[in-house]
Amino acid sequence: xxQEGKFPFDxxxxxxxxxxxxSALADFRTGxxxxxxxxxxxxxLEDTSV
Numbered sequence: 001x002x003q004e005g006k007f008p009f010d011x012x013x014x015x016x017x018x019x020x021x022x023s024a025l026a027d028f029r030t031g032x033x034x035x036x037x038x039x040x041x042x043x044x045l046e047d048t049s050v
Contacts, residue, residue, distance in 0.1 A: 015039055 001007040014033035016024040018040050027033035 013037055017041070 002009070012034040014024070014027060014035070015037045016039065018038045021038060024033065024036035024038060028036050
């Protein structure tokens, strides 16, 4: 499914600053974020798309 573009990974993952951990947890508990990802301060996200 993923290779056919039928699995919406981008809709399942939500990123949060590490300092916003309370919001990430709250969104996870309410189902707003399926997979909250915490980004450490002074960190860069790299494009890992294939």
